[in-house]
Amino acid sequence: MKPLTEQEIRAAFVNCTKGEAKRLSVPRDLADRPWDDLDYLGWRDPQSPGRAYLVTEADGRARALVLRRPSAGAVQMRRSMCTICLTTHDGGVSLMVAAKAGKAGQQGNSVGVYICDDLACSLYVRGIKEAGPYARLHETLTMEERAERTAGNLAAFFARVSA
Numbered sequence: 001m002k003p004l005t006e007q008e009i010r011a012a013f014v015n016c017t018k019g020e021a022k023r024l025s026v027p028r029d030l031a032d033r034p035w036d037d038l039d040y041l042g043w044r045d046p047q048s049p050g051r052a053y054l055v056t057e058a059d060g061r062a063r064a065l066v067l068r069r070p071s072a073g074a075v076q077m078r079r080s081m082c083t084i085c086l087t088t089h090d091g092g093v094s095l096m097v098a099a100k101a102g103k104a105g106q107q108g109n110s111v112g113v114y115i116c117d118d119l120a121c122s123l124y125v126r127g128i129k130e131a132g133p134y135a136r137l138h139e140t141l142t143m144e145e146r147a148e149r150t151a152g153n154l155a156a157f158f159a160r161v162s163a
């Protein structure tokens, strides 16, 4: 994806208030992120471990989400699969929850997703980060096809949040 600035990221949040988007913590090392290898940029809030954020590009626009992470004790310890990049981890997948955008979110509606707890799906798909010997199903897809599928799964998740 194309590199984003802090300002672009703050303006991209779809499921929190403008005030929240202004205050939440955005990584300081944006210039050093491997943007070429990212389907999305995800990070945890260093000030509040129960929150994570994710920004991606859809239809040429940056779109970002606030996610709630489970408390440390509730992270999946059994083997499970990320529904975005389809990598299987031992204890490295979390159920993260996004409030829906707009009125539905204000009324308390939310959407959950099982996702790599370190939000590094893009790097697992490209083989830059390893999740262990049995992390990938044997499949004949090329790296490009897997990246496309990851982007498609992410777009579907954003669509559910915005629906």
Ligand SMILES: [Zn+2]
Pocket: 082, 083, 084, 085, 086, 087, 115, 116, 120, 121, 122, 124
């Ligand atoms: Zn993943």
